[in-house]
Amino acid sequence: VAALETEVLVIGxxxxxxxxxxxxxxxxxQTVLVERKDLADGTTGRYHGLLHSGGRYAVKDPEAAKExxxxxxxxxxxxxxxxxxxxxxxxxxxxxxxxxxDTFLExxxxxxxxxxxxxxxxxxxxxxxxxxxxxxxxAVPDASLDPWKLVWGNARSAKEHGAQILLYHRxxxxxxxxxxxxxxVVRNELTGEQVRVHAAVVVNxxxxxxxxxxxxxxxxxxxxxxxGIMIAMNHRLxxxxxxxxxxxxxxxxxxxxxTVSVIGTTDSPVADPDDLEVTQSExxxxxxxxxxxxxxxxxxxxxxxxxxARPLFAPEKVEDTxxxxxxxxxxxxxxxxxxxxxxxxxxxxxxxxxxxxxVAVDAACAQLGVDRPCRTHEEPLPGSxxxxxxxxxxxxxxxxxxxxxxxxxxxxxxxxxxxxxxxxQRRHTENLDDIRRTLRLGMGPCQGGFCIYRATGILHAVExxxxxxxxxxxxxxxxxxxxxxxxxxxxxxxxxxxLDDWIFQGLLGVQHLPS
Amino acid sequence: MTYxxxxxxxxxxxxxAALRLAxxxxxxxxxxxxxxxxxxxxxxxxxxxxAGERVERPAEALPTFVDSHPGHPYARLSVExxxxxxxxxxxxxxxxxxxxxxxxxxxxxxxxxxAKPSAVVPETMxxxxxxxxGRFVFVGLGLKDFYPAYLADNLGQAxxxxxxIELTPPRGAQTDVSSVGFARRFEQPAFRDAVVRELAGxxxxxxxxxxxxxxxLERVGEVWRELEARLERQVFEVPTLPPSVSGIRLFExxxxxxxxxxxxxxxGQSVVGAETxxxxxxxxxxxxxxxxxTYRAPSFVLATGGLAAGGIHVDSYGKxxxxxxxxxxxxxxxxxxxxPFLPTYFVEQPLDRLGVPVDDQLRxxxxxxxxxxxxxHAAGATLAGAVPWREAxxxxxxxxxxxxxxxxxxENMS
Numbered sequence: 011v012a013a014l015e016t017e018v019l020v021i022g023x024x025x026x027x028x029x030x031x032x033x034x035x036x037x038x039x040q041t042v043l044v045e046r047k048d049l050a051d052g053t054t055g056r057y058h059g060l061l062h063s064g065g066r067y068a069v070k071d072p073e074a075a076k077e078x079x080x081x082x083x084x085x086x087x088x089x090x091x092x093x094x095x096x097x098x099x100x101x102x103x104x105x106x107x108x109x110x111x112d113t114f115l116e117x118x119x120x121x122x123x124x125x126x127x128x129x130x131x132x133x134x135x136x137x138x139x140x141x142x143x144x145x146x147x148x149a150v151p152d153a154s155l156d157p158w159k160l161v162w163g164n165a166r167s168a169k170e171h172g173a174q175i176l177l178y179h180r181x182x183x184x185x186x187x188x189x190x191x192x193x194x195v196v197r198n199e200l201t202g203e204q205v206r207v208h209a210a211v212v213v214n215x216x217x218x219x220x221x222x223x224x225x226x227x228x229x230x231x232x233x234x235x236x237x238g239i240m241i242a243m244n245h246r247l248x249x250x251x252x253x254x255x256x257x258x259x260x261x262x263x264x265x266x267x268x269t270v271s272v273i274g275t276t277d278s279p280v281a282d283p284d285d286l287e288v289t290q291s292e293x294x295x296x297x298x299x300x301x302x303x304x305x306x307x308x309x310x311x312x313x314x315x316x317x318x319a320r321p322l323f324a325p326e327k328v329e330d331t332x333x334x335x336x337x338x339x340x341x342x343x344x345x346x347x348x349x350x351x352x353x354x355x356x357x358x359x360x361x362x363x364x365x366x367x368x369v370a371v372d373a374a375c376a377q378l379g380v381d382r383p384c385r386t387h388e389e390p391l392p393g394s395x396x397x398x399x400x401x402x403x404x405x406x407x408x409x410x411x412x413x414x415x416x417x418x419x420x421x422x423x424x425x426x427x428x429x430x431x432x433x434x435q436r437r438h439t440e441n442l443d444d445i446r447r448t449l450r451l452g453m454g455p456c457q458g459g460f461c462i463y464r465a466t467g468i469l470h471a472v473e474x475x476x477x478x479x480x481x482x483x484x485x486x487x488x489x490x491x492x493x494x495x496x497x498x499x500x501x502x503x504x505x506x507x508x509l510d511d512w513i514f515q516g517l518l519g520v521q522h523l524p525s
Numbered sequence: 526m527t528y529x530x531x532x533x534x535x536x537x538x539x540x541x542a543a544l545r546l547a548x549x550x551x552x553x554x555x556x557x558x559x560x561x562x563x564x565x566x567x568x569x570x571x572x573x574x575x576a577g578e579r580v581e582r583p584a585e586a587l588p589t590f591v592d593s594h595p596g597h598p599y600a601r602l603s604v605e606x607x608x609x610x611x612x613x614x615x616x617x618x619x620x621x622x623x624x625x626x627x628x629x630x631x632x633x634x635x636x637x638x639x640a641k642p643s644a645v646v647p648e649t650m651x652x653x654x655x656x657x658x659g660r661f662v663f664v665g666l667g668l669k670d671f672y673p674a675y676l677a678d679n680l681g682q683a684x685x686x687x688x689x690i691e692l693t694p695p696r697g698a699q700t701d702v703s704s705v706g707f708a709r710r711f712e713q714p715a716f717r718d719a720v721v722r723e724l725a726g727x728x729x730x731x732x733x734x735x736x737x738x739x740x741x742l743e744r745v746g747e748v749w750r751e752l753e754a755r756l757e758r759q760v761f762e763v764p765t766l767p768p769s770v771s772g773i774r775l776f777e778x779x780x781x782x783x784x785x786x787x788x789x790x791x792x793g794q795s796v797v798g799a800e801t802x803x804x805x806x807x808x809x810x811x812x813x814x815x816x817x818x819t820y821r822a823p824s825f826v827l828a829t830g831g832l833a834a835g836g837i838h839v840d841s842y843g844k845x846x847x848x849x850x851x852x853x854x855x856x857x858x859x860x861x862x863x864x865p866f867l868p869t870y871f872v873e874q875p876l877d878r879l880g881v882p883v884d885d886q887l888r889x890x891x892x893x894x895x896x897x898x899x900x901x902h903a904a905g906a907t908l909a910g911a912v913p914w915r916e917a918x919x920x921x922x923x924x925x926x927x928x929x930x931x932x933x934x935x936e937n938m939s
Contacts, residue, residue: 297841308841414701417669427669460766463636467672477638477678484637485871492870499866500839508833509767512566516914517764519639521871524682 011195012205014174016042018374019194019209021181021223023047024054025157025360027215028164029367029386034213035171036389037371037382042207043165043173044196046180048444050161052283053217054360055447056318058240058274059267060251061085061155062361063098065125065148066258068117069110074337074362075121081362082151084387088364091394092159094402096266098152098251099133103302104143106256111146114255118150125150137248139304152251154267156400157360158447163391170392179205184212184226184352191227191343191351200440211374213353215367218283218319220356229347231354235283236320238275239292241498244311244455246402247271247304254303261299268402269423269454270313273300283319288497311502313457314494323357338366342373351377419468420461422454430465434472440479442469442487452487455503457495459510462487463518481525488514526789528554528822530934531809533796533849534836536561537920538905539828540779541610541927542934544617547786549935554820555783555790556811560776562834562906567738567764568771569650570611570924572627573599574642574917583644583921584608584627596855596878596910598926599918601885610928611645618778620746622648632656634663634735636671636765638679638687642917647771649740649749652733652761655685662728663735663763665691666720668707670766671737690727694719707739708770711748721755728758738762738771745774794818796829796849806901809849824900824934827852827889828927831880831906847881847907852889852897855882855909873912880909886933887926900937902930 018034020027023045031043045051060066064078086093102108111127118125126149133147134140165175178199185192185206193208214231216223224231246266254262260276273296280286293315300307323339327346338358343349355370368384375382390397401407405424409416417427433448442465445451451465452458462484470480499507514520532543535557543553572583573590580586584604591600599607608627615623623645625631630642631654640655653661661680663673673689680687694716696702702710710716728734734752740762741748752760764771780790794811800819801807808821829836829849837854839845843865847854856878858865865876881889881903888896889903904926906913913919 294842312841414699417701419669463766464669464672466637467675470672470675470678477675477682480675481637481679489870493868496866496868496870500841500843504832504839505835508831509565512562512833512914512919513766515871516917516919517567517766518635518637519641519917520637521915522639522641523637523679 012203014042014205014207016040016207017210017378018042019044019207019212020215021194021212022215022217022219023049023161023165023175023177024052024215024217025050025161025164025363026217026355026358026366028161028168029363030213030215030355030370031168031173031175032164032171033367033371033384033386034374035168035173036385037375039378041168041173042176042209043168044176044179044181044194044207046178046199048177048447049165050158050447052219053318053320054157054161056240056316057157057360058263058265058272059154059157060263060265061093061153062359063150063152064121064123065098065100065118065150065152066253068121068123069113070258071337072117072121075117075123077337077362077365079122081365084364085155085361087397088387088390089160089163089394090397090399091391092156092163093399094154094267095399096152096154096250098150098253099137100148100150100253100255101133101140101144101303102146102255103141105302106254108145110256111148114148123150137250137252139247140252141303141305146255148255152253154251154265155360156268160360162448163393166392176205181223181226184223186227189348189350191349211351211353211377213355213370213374215355215370217356218321220321220354224343224352224354227343227349227352229343229349229352229354230326231341231356232324232326233356234322234324235280236277236322237280237286237317238277238320239288239296239315239317240272240274241293241296241315242270242272242313244270244313247307247310252303261296264300264303268450277320280319286317286319288315288317290497293498309501311455312498312500313455313503315498316494321356337362340369340373344377353377419464420451420454422456423450425449425451425461427468430468431472434469438473440469440473440475440483442466442483443490452491456506457510458487458491459506459513478525481523484520485523485525488520528552528820529938530824530826531556531820531822532826532828533557533809534561534828534830534905535790535792536828536830536834536905536923537563537775537779538923538927539826540776540783541614541924542826542828542904542931543788544779544783544786545613545928545931546934547783547788553788554822555788556794556796556809556820557792558795558835559792562830563772563776564769565767566772566919567769568621568647568775568920569633569643569764570614570623570645570920571642571917572607572644572921574630575915580630580642582629594910596882598883598908598911598922601883601887602925602929606929606932607925610925613928614924615645617782621774621778622746624648624651634676634680634763636676636763638676638683640683644921649745649762650738650771652759653735653763655680658685660686660729660732661735662732663687663689664724665689666707666737666739667691667693668702668704668737668739670704671763676763690724692720692723694723703768704737704739704765704770705768705773707737708742711739711741712744717748717751721752724756728756730757733759733761735761735763738764738769742770742774743777799850801898804899806898824937825902826930826934827881827901827903827907828905829907834906836907837879845879850889850901852881853891854879855892856880873915877912877915878910880911881907882909887930902933904930
């Protein structure tokens with residue numbers, strides 16, 4: 011068994027874990043991050059992509075709203091390249107009590123959320139597809155946030171500060187010496203090899219899976235995973251984040267992100283965060299709620315549905331109520347379970363990931379007996395140094411001066427052959443889903459119908475795969491894609507799916523491939 | 526203008542029905558929203574490639590197949606009829622040099638290197654037959670829709686002798702060249718010279734050379750024969766992603782033949798409804814650019830395709846309807862609580878055999894098998910009971926049922 015020595019071991023490669031790794035590394039701590047799959051494969055990569063202004067929590071959860079206000083401003087400074095500055099609107103539809111608007115305004119003012127009531131005509135001018143019967147509208151600094159870019163930006167920054175990131179490494183065991191956690195045994199999921207990571211302190215940032223990790227050390231953290239489903243609609247039905255102006259509920263947010271718009275979400279308790287079934291009634295609920303925001307929503311083309319697992323922390327001990335903020339949970343197992351060397355950070359939301367990382371690393375530093383200030387709010391992420399928000403048209407603008415001068419492999423997302431080859435070389439992966447998360451490959455209307463055969467051929471060449479490994483990459487991608495498309499096939503997307511059947515099963519015959 | 530028959534849909538099924546009717550002296554109108562699925566699929570006539578096992582001899586396999594699949598459109602056809610349709614098709618499109626028949630399937634490599642059974646294939650693809658063994662070399666042109674090394678690897682795994690060569694023929698100022706772009710370039714002598722020069726000395730005399738199916742459009746026969754002569758090797762095409770160059774050739778050949786035979790083709794018109802009376806279709810209403818137009822005739826052929834082509838539509842409530850006549854459908858999910866799809870992609874899905882049920886004259890029926898309209902016939906992917914993309918029966922189904930629908934109309938007329 012190979013061995014690694016480190017000061018901080020971070021478990022989990024979502025926004026929180028990557029943020030913890032970056033924070034720890036920036037404080038000069040030796041850091042290793044392990045993630046059982048790919049970065050942002052879990053909850054972070056499955057959320058709607060809303061950078062909260064705080065408006066959504068202004069009435070229901072003022073503490074969370076205040077955190078969002080601060081972190082929104084920080085992320086706009088340090089992670090501009092991950093953000094599209096869409097702005098946000100809260101609108102009272104005919105189904106909402108427009109008196110709530112006053113409560114909402116008060117809540118925003120009390121929590122510091124920048125808010126301005128705009129006239130209905132102005133709101134409809136900004137977003138012509140909105141329901142014409144809206145009675146009030148409020149503008150807030152919501153934005154859309156690319157979760158993969160955010161996590162990769164944090165991971166790259168962590169690496170630049172000396173951290174080591176081990177992807178596809180699952181924690182088999184946490185090791186203890188008496189009451190002290192001394193590290194973990196992790197297994198490379200691709201090769202089966204085990205690595206023993208000795209660490210002075212372990213930060214459990216496994217989110218909805220944090221309970222499973224804590225249990226390995228004999229700690230007890232009760233997580234109630236909450237399933238939230240989201241549907242990506244083809245095109246940008248709106249160009250501003252649109253929220254219903256009412257107490258937060260299901261299906262009341264529409265987020266324009268990249269080439270799509272995402273409607274979300276639900277919240278229902280599930281036993282296992284790895285087993286998130288999407289039901290027809292949940293889909294219908296999203297579509298019906300979408301219809302209230304944007305009439306004709308059901309006739310628009312739905313691309314894909316998926317579910318993420320929120321990590322809802324359930325306080326069980328007296329210490330918990332003291333330690334746990336309203337919006338996230340930091341658990342120092344020294345005090346709580348008499349287990350040293352283990353800190354759990356869970357709950358929360360992607361908008362406040364940086365803050366969560368900060369408090370977790372503060373707690374880790376306290377265990378290590380060092381006192382070094384957090385700097386993650388000061389230094390921009392790699393790629394965001396210019397402070398420029400990304401724009402929807404950036405990829406097209408880059409292509410336009412010389413159309414057809416480069417081969418476009420994924421037409422939906424304008425991914426060139428060169429960009430794809432570079433990403434494959436950089437990621438050195440045999441998994442096309444990793445490339446999807448890196449470049450948005452296959453995430454447009456054809457859902458990989460055209461680009462995935464091409465990407466397989468290119469992967470075969472770039473990674474010098476044998477046919478069998480390339481086949482596995484192709485078949486695994488198609489199966490994974492099917493999970494997200496089959497529950498929501500209708501209209502033009504049904505036509506697309508059947509065309510894809512003709513391409514993959516008819517023209518290519520992939521079901522007969524040896525793998 | 527009066528017509529003897531109106532055909533709705535310009536895919537292979539509709540064009541086959543129309544051409545056969547026109548050949549018999551009937552005045553035919555084809556009205557369609559656009560070009561059909563010819564542009565999406567290879568031009569091979571796959572009759573039956575997989576029926577559980579891979580099918581080697583379709584003529585032998587068909588009787589057993591229809592016995593075990595009584596709801597399949599093939600159960601409405603006789604093998605003799607099938608064979609007649611194929612012979613007619615081969616003779617009718619001499620420019621594409623179709624070869625083969627129902628007796629045995631050839632095995633052509635797909636673009637990922639799977640051996641796919643086809644009954645009748647264009648001459649430009651015939652030398653790709655893997656059954657004879659031998660050595661193959663696959664040539665890449667830098668076309669983003671063709672990866673010969675990957676293809677050859679998989680064929681090698683399956684025991685064939687195959688390798689790949691990548692060429693970099695001149696593309697001109699444009700880098701992002703599509704299949705159609707390469708097909709046009711192959712029609713230019715200078716481009717062929719460059720390809721032949723670059724390949725010279727890199728292949729062995731006993732190797733057969735496979736190109737992506739982009740060897741020209743109108744002049745494909747000429748291009749293919751010239752390459753065989755100059756390379757002194759057998760040359761063949763491998764179909765790849767849409768747009769399908771070989772399918773475009775088929776569409777062009779069919780429509781040219783149809784026009785020569787006096788048929789009329791109107792594209793860009795969606796048929797959105799019908800006028801009916803006395804158990805007959807009196808006319809169909811097409812949404813043209815300016816205003817709705819009604820086309821009347823004694824006979825109609827519905828060949829609008831299935832879910833892919835839009836002949837059948839599913840809305841967000843899961844309601845499924847045939848889009849022109851709102852015909853009864855067979856193979857609907859939910860009837861016995863089945864979901865339309867299973868979580869596993871690579872299996873037959875509950876919705877896959879969805880379509881219009883027909884009688885022996887290919888007339889759409891109600892669920893009890895009674896024809897809905899005396900003078901309406903249906904053909905192609907609209908029909909219930911087939912899974913052509915899994916059976917490898919796509920163009921075979923369209924050709925055979927288009928031919929049979931025309932046959933039924935001719936019989937009624939006489």
